[in-house]
Amino acid sequence: MSSSDLHDRPALLEAHALAFARNDEPIFGPLDFSLHAAEVVLIEGDNGAGKSTLLRVLSGLLAPTSGEIRLNGEPLTLARLSPQVALLSHQSGLKPELTALENLRFAAGLHGVRKGISPATALAGVGLEGYADVPTRQLSAGQKKRVALARVLLAPVGLWLLDEPYANLDLDGIKLVNRLLENHANRGGAALITSHGAYAYTSGTPRRIPLRPGQRGSGFSPDPLDVGDVNESIAAEAAPAGARAGSTSGSPPETGAGAP
Amino acid sequence: MKPGSTSAACAALARRDLTLVWRRRGDALNPILFALIVVSLFPLALGPEPENLRRIAAGVVFVALLLAGLLALDTLFRSDYEDGSLEQLVLSPHPLSLLLACKIAVHWLTTALPLILIAPLLGELLHIAAPVRWVLPAALLLATPLLSLLGAVCVALTVGMHRSGMLVALLVLPLYVPVLIFGAGACNAAQAGLPFLAPLLWLGAALVLALVLAPLACAAALRISLS
Numbered sequence: 001m002s003s004s005d006l007h008d009r010p011a012l013l014e015a016h017a018l019a020f021a022r023n024d025e026p027i028f029g030p031l032d033f034s035l036h037a038a039e040v041v042l043i044e045g046d047n048g049a050g051k052s053t054l055l056r057v058l059s060g061l062l063a064p065t066s067g068e069i070r071l072n073g074e075p076l077t078l079a080r081l082s083p084q085v086a087l088l089s090h091q092s093g094l095k096p097e098l099t100a101l102e103n104l105r106f107a108a109g110l111h112g113v114r115k116g117i118s119p120a121t122a123l124a125g126v127g128l129e130g131y132a133d134v135p136t137r138q139l140s141a142g143q144k145k146r147v148a149l150a151r152v153l154l155a156p157v158g159l160w161l162l163d164e165p166y167a168n169l170d171l172d173g174i175k176l177v178n179r180l181l182e183n184h185a186n187r188g189g190a191a192l193i194t195s196h197g198a199y200a201y202t203s204g205t206p207r208r209i210p211l212r213p214g215q216r217g218s219g220f221s222p223d224p225l226d227v228g229d230v231n232e233s234i235a236a237e238a239a240p241a242g243a244r245a246g247s248t249s250g251s252p253p254e255t256g257a258g259a260p
Numbered sequence: 261m262k263p264g265s266t267s268a269a270c271a272a273l274a275r276r277d278l279t280l281v282w283r284r285r286g287d288a289l290n291p292i293l294f295a296l297i298v299v300s301l302f303p304l305a306l307g308p309e310p311e312n313l314r315r316i317a318a319g320v321v322f323v324a325l326l327l328a329g330l331l332a333l334d335t336l337f338r339s340d341y342e343d344g345s346l347e348q349l350v351l352s353p354h355p356l357s358l359l360l361a362c363k364i365a366v367h368w369l370t371t372a373l374p375l376i377l378i379a380p381l382l383g384e385l386l387h388i389a390a391p392v393r394w395v396l397p398a399a400l401l402l403a404t405p406l407l408s409l410l411g412a413v414c415v416a417l418t419v420g421m422h423r424s425g426m427l428v429a430l431l432v433l434p435l436y437v438p439v440l441i442f443g444a445g446a447c448n449a450a451q452a453g454l455p456f457l458a459p460l461l462w463l464g465a466a467l468v469l470a471l472v473l474a475p476l477a478c479a480a481a482l483r484i485s486l487s
Contacts, residue, residue, distance in 0.1 A: 059351060062487050083353035091344025097283040098276070109272020110352045110359075112264040 010073050012037050012159060013058065013192050018067035020050070020057050027053045030067060033209050035192060037158070038185045043194045045211030051194035052090065054211065055161045058192065059087040086111070086155040087161045092148040096137035100128060100147045103136055107151040114156040122150040127176060141168040146176070153180060159182060160191035266354040270362040273349075277366040287335070291328040291371055292378060298324040300384045310387040317386035318396050324327030325375050325400060326407060326436060330429060332371040332410040336364070337419045337482070345420070350486060360482070361475040364412045372404035389465065395450040395460075402463040403443040409467075409474035410435040416481035439463065 011034035019029030028050030036042055045051050056062045058069065060076065069076040070086065094103045104119035117125070123132055126146040136144060145168045152160055165177045181191055281288050302320050306312055340346040349359055379397055380388075388396070414431040418424035442459040449456040 021392055061347060061350060085351070087347065087351055089347060091342070091347065093344035093348040095276070095280060095339075095343065095345065102276070102279065106272050106276040107348070109264065109275075110269050110348065110354070112353070239386055 011035060011070075012039075012052070012072060014070040014073075015058075016068045016070070018054075018057070018064050019068060020053055020062065021065045022053075028211055029064075031209070031211075035159075035190050037190055039207065040181050040185055040191045040193065041207045041209060043192060043209045043211055045194075045252050049211045051211055052163050053078060055087065055089070055163050055192065055194060058162050059085055061087075084157050085159045085161055086152045086157045086166060087154050087187075088148055088160070090163060092144050093151065094136045094144060094147055097135060099133050099135055100139065100150075101132040103147060104150055104154060108154055111155045111157075113154055119150075119154060121155045125145070125153060125180075126150045141169060142173055145169055146173065149177065149180065158189045160189065160193075162191060162193040164195065165193055166195060264338070266358060267363075268352045269352060269357060273359055273362050274366050277363060278370070281370045283368075287459075288370060290454045291332045292374055294329040295321075295324045295375055295378070295382065297327045298327065299385055302386065313386045314389050317383055317388040317454070318392050318451065319342055320386060320443045321379055321382045321388075321396060322440060322444045325379065325404070326371075326440060328375055329372055329404060329407050329411070330432065330436075331409075332367075333415055333428065333432070334425060336367050336412055336415050339487075341419045346482065347486065350483065356479040356482070357475040359483045360412070360416075361471075364408055364475070364478070367412075368405050368408040372408060376400045376404060389451050391450045391453070392447050394457055396447050399443040399460060399463065402460060402467055403439050405437050406463065406470050407436060409470040409478075410439075413474055413477045413481055416478045416485060418485070419482065420485040438464070442466075 013035040015031055015033050017030040017032060019031065020027045031054070033041070043051050043054060051061065056175060057064050093107075094100075095106075098106070100123055102121055108119050113119075121131065123129060126149050128143060128146055128150070131139065131143065135148060139147065145165075149165065152162065160181075162177075166174050169177065181193070184191055299320060302316070303313055306316075337346060340349070350356055352359065376397055379400055380393065383393060383396055410425050411428075411432050414428050414435070417431070421427065442463050446456040446459040446463075449459065
């Protein structure tokens with residue numbers, strides 16, 4: 001997949017002036033971006049920048065306040081959308097009383113199964129062979145995350161929306177997520193992943209969508225103590241608290257939020 | 261890359277919910293114990309005269325089962341909401357209303373059906389009159405699915421709130437009252453030797469209506485609760 005023929009195809013997912021507000025308080029946007037097949041895009045933003053909300057809007061769980069989402073060039077409805085996306089959110093969607101395999105079997109029944117993979121092989125694919133009969137309650141947070149990733153891996157969809165897929169994972173787990181994303185892109189799938197910057201997608205240089213908090217009144221400034229776990233690219237400009245809200249390269253010009 | 265059939269999804273959901281009930285089978289006994297306690301308290305409060313108890317038997321059993329069902333209602337979506345399974349349900353490629361209908365059916369099967377099965381026993385505790393003995397289970401068989409369906413809509417509306425128990429009770433009660441009136445009314449009519457078929461038919465008609473409309477309303481309510 002060279003980058004030239006990548007952009008000849010129609011965008012899998014497009015957002016035009018997409019914005020979301022809760023009780024008249026802007027959460028993110030307006031935002032313009034597009035996602036092509038075989039592409040992994042990283043959504044970056046501080047805590048509270050609206051990353052999770054953006055994924056929930058794109059998954060169809062929330063209706064955007066304004067703007068438009070297009071899927072394969074057509075306006076989006078939940079009925080058209082749901083056979084095509086898999087969402088990994090903060091809540092794992094796993095039942096603690098059921099075993100890892102039972103959870104995956106249920107997901108397979110509900111969403112269907114990708115060709116050439118079964119709940120058992122998906123579990124092995126996330127490095128949890130031997131844990132099939134362990135109740136999910138007894139798994140660690142990282143292992144639960146892996147089971148949830150196996151659920152995403154299992155679903156016969158082209159678009160992955162992963163909210164903080166690296167959270168709770170050890171180094172092997174982070175490598176695993178990167179490998180899963182790479183394989184998914186090679187299959188022609190696309191993925192949007194959020195990260196607060198602590199760990200980034202390492203293979204290749206993914207496109208990044210910087211997300212700032214919406215115009216939440218001029219008084220909003222992030223806590224200057226909250227910079228412990230950001231990576232270098234953000235840490236470089238993290239020193240003055242007021243400057244942090246204005247963000248990295250490629251940002252659209254209509255900011256104003258964190259302007260000093 | 262094709263999603264499975266809707267019936268397979270419903271079967272998977274039913275199997276999962278039944279497994280969950282089995283794994284938490286201690287909790288499943290709660291409504292039964294509750295109904296048993298309520299019914300056994302009445303003779304203690306009113307005195308053991310069979311005549312007195314026989315007069316109120318059907319009504320007491322009905323109310324006890326209604327309240328026990330209300331107690332069990334909260335578990336319908338609560339844990340699914342908390343662990344994110346509800347999100348996955350909404351995002352599945354199958355019609356949400358059908359999946360919810362399936363979920364409500366399993367909930368009725370595991371909470372209401374055991375109550376109906378012990379209802380004759382509860383009736384005997386109160387010296388229930390002979391002609392009511394089989395009218396009561398028949399009325400309950402029509403009334404409890406109706407209560408489950410109506411209750412599910414109200415629970416779906418409030419699932420996003422914390423400690424919504426009282427609110428659910430307030431929302432549900434006006435909907436439960438007609439069901440109670442027709443159900444207990446059929447039993448009272450049978451006891452008085454009057455025709456009791458009409459209230460039962462009313463319950464049946466309402467059940468058919470709720471079977472069609474409640475899952476749709478429930479799906480709409482859940483979408484609102486999740487946003």
